[in-house]
């Protein structure tokens with residue numbers, strides 16, 4: 080690492096999300112979300128709602144230049160519509176003021192999966208109206224916080240919401256629609272475009288994305304497996320990047336989309352100030368077996384060391400992903416930020432996490448040497464937190480959280496990252 084250098088204006092940050100750390104799920108007028116009633120409870124989580132000053136002090140000690148957080152839609156609009164909840168706005172006033180006072184730039188995600196229950200009951204991302212309601216919500220945030228937020232991200236990883244939430248039911252709302260989930264991708268893409276317009280109208284200084292991307296490898300070089308991998312790549316990556324960056328949908332997907340969607344493409348393809356990439360691991364695909372309704376079969380990536388969350392550790396795939404984007408979206412790709420990268424490992428003396436982060440930063444540097452304009456990197460996550468359907472077992476934090484006492488303990492990776500960002 081010693082000889083690894085990044086530009087002096089490279090933006091170093093950490094990321095979290097509201098539902099995974101805040102707790103206080105029924106305090107100060109917050110309404111229920113789809114995740115409040117799905118899987119393990121996050122009613123307390125890291126109790127960040129009450130301990131945010133302590134967490135901001137940890138970030139100040141870490142020396143990062145930016146903090147990526149998310150607003151909780153049900154805290155701002157308990158039913159997902161109408162006038163904002165003043166106590167919800169007041170919490171984020173307190174949080175963002177503390178972050179700014181610490182000399183850290185807020186990077187704000189408008190939506191990180193905590194859809195208000197009422198919006199989901201009205202159809203959620205399966206219906207177009209949710210995109211309109213989302214734009215209203217984004218306008219409220221822009222009007223109230225554009226003076227303090229440095230960079231805005233309308234939606235966190237729409238791919239995960241579509242595939243894990245509506246496609247295979249592993250995440251809230253738990254629908255198993257397989258390819259029937261494709262409309263949720265379009266409505267989120269539309270929500271992205273409408274929110275970019277609303278945020279700019281409210282004076283937002285910089286707007287981008289935080290899309291989950293991963294190379295997709297065929298399990299063999301055979302044509303059938305390669306076709307399957309192309310299909311999965313279309314679903315995971317191009318379904319979300321192409322309309323935003325190129326203004327069109329991947330050919331594999333178009334036959335699954337009603338013609339009316341085409342009219343929305345100009346709204347979706349809003350010019351962006353940055354393109355945020357969340358990277359964790361590559362995927363693998365094989366030709367579908369008999370009876371499989373999908374044009375691919377998801378396979379585990381074998382032959383690599385793994386995290387405690389059973390993710391294969393493949394730093395080179397991040398370099399290849401970024402260089403691939405640089406080629407595919409040449410002339411359309413704004414500056415890139417790694418808005419999330421991290422891993423789950425146990426213990427305070429987390430050497431494995433230091434090695435993971437160092438190897439992925441080397442991959443980012445290699446991509447930059449290959450011409451990719453990467454301007455910043457955000458570790459997932461500042462704190463151990465609620466890892467969705469896996470609950471509290473996976474630990475992704477630079478800071479250990481004792482969920483019984485809420486004691487925060489910086490790990491060795493915290494000390495390592497502090498040294499790196501101070502250079």
Ligand SMILES: O=C(O)[C@H](O)[C@@H](O)[C@H](O)[C@H](O)CO
Pocket residue numbers: 096099235236239291357419459465466467475
């Ligand atoms: O990328 C995601 O899935 C989300 O943005 C985070 O909320 C996760 O907690 C993190 O990635 C670890 O899996």
